[in-house]
Amino acid sequence: MxxxxxxxxxxxxxxxxxxxxxxxxxxxxxxxxxxxxxxxxxxxxxxxxxxxxxxxxxxxxxxxxxxxxxxxxxxxxxxxxxxxxxxxxxxxxxxxxxxxxxxxxxxxxPAHYSDWRERGVTLALSPVALAQSPLLAGIKHLNRLEQVMIRLHLEQTTADEALVLDTSGMLVECCAANLFWRTGQRVMTPDVTLSGVDGIMRQHILALLADHPDYQAEIVRAPMAVLAGADEVFICNALMPLLPVTAIGEWRYPSRTLFHTLIPYC
Missing domain, CATH: 3.30.470.10 (Aminotransferase class 4, branched-chain amino acid transferase, N-terminal domain)
Known part of the structure; x- marks a missing residue:
């Protein structure tokens, strides 16, 4: 309608x-x-x-x-x-x-979200880098040509979602989701003050973790290489709401510890 x-x-x-x-x-x-x-x-x-x-x-x-x-x-x-x-x-x-x-x-x-929550998703690095634009960063404006191009390239791969960097090579988000990863008790998500979207589920997860006794949430500017040593990776948006990531290229993420902790509250 x-x-x-x-x-x-x-x-x-x-x-x-x-x-x-x-x-x-x-x-x-x-x-x-x-x-x-x-x-x-x-x-x-x-x-x-x-x-x-x-x-x-x-x-x-x-x-x-x-x-x-x-x-x-x-x-x-x-x-x-x-x-x-x-x-x-x-x-x-x-x-x-x-x-x-x-x-x-x-x-x-989207019917596939339920299946993805069960089996997890794979990410592929997108060749499309997001421009840095502090004026528009964080909001969901209607200028989404970068996301259209990211999606077009993603559909040429076998991955479920795209991992997206900005033009300086820093992690930002996925095509249609925000990104989190856990290393030990540290939980990190990319800074979106220069590019990307500050999603509603991203905000909710950061609020959940702010007072959590077992985890420390951080907003960081970091290159893709930090994901090589992550224990767990997941993506989120208001529809998914959380999806565990099983692989990014050759990197594997079998743990769902934080995912299972958060999903009842999302």
Whole structure:
């Protein structure tokens, strides 16, 4: 199903800045039992994204009601929400954009996630490096061409997900997930202040580990080589929510100790 500004529709103006410039942000959530999981966090993500892009005038109360309504109709599956700056004139200037556009869509839940949770996933290093962009880093803006290219290259391999570095060779994330690894009691995840997405599940896991008596969480800038000595690797997003990584190339990760500790809370 598709809703545009609260009304069932599959039509969007060709002058909308999402079409013209990718001028907007989005979030994707899991729907269970007719409810959108992590609704406040997803709404807050959209608000942060809109603030970073200086998109003003969004009717957040109406959007929240639309999200709740769409989730209730879907029952089980996936809900995606897009906020754009709306329609305006030709050129980069947002002058004349008087009303942001709200788009809500629903779809079925990816069936392969359940299988991946059982057997684990493999990662392949992507040849596509993410550009460093502090202005846009962390938010889920609509400019996802890097991810499109990462996915295209991934589909030429036998791996399940892509391991992605930035242009300075530092670990960032996967194509559609955040990355964590454990070495002993230290649990690490890449810094995403220069590139990448600060995912909702990433934030949740860091919060869970902040007061955990057995593990120390760290946000780091590190090269891929650190994964060679990791005891355990897993990836996450709001849909998965956690998937254990079994291999990255020739490196193997049989342990699921932290994965089993976290999964009941995710």
């Amino acid at each position: 598709y809703w545009l500004n609260g009304c069932p529709s599959t039509d969007i103006s060709l002058s909308d800045r999402a079409v013209q410039f990718g001028d907007g942000c989005f979030t994707t959530a899991r729907v269970l039992g007719g409810s959108m999981q992590w609704l406040p966090a997803h709404l807050a993500r959209l608000q942060r994204g809109a603030a970073a892009l200086m998109i003003q005038g969004v009717d957040w109360q109406a959007l929240e009601q639309e999200m709740v309504h769409a989730a209730a109709e879907q029952g089980q599956g996936v809900l995606k929400v897009i906020v754009t700056r709306g329609s305006g004139g030709r050129g980069y200037s947002p002058a004349g954009c008087l009303q942001p556009t709200r788009i809500v869509t629903t779809s079925s839940y």
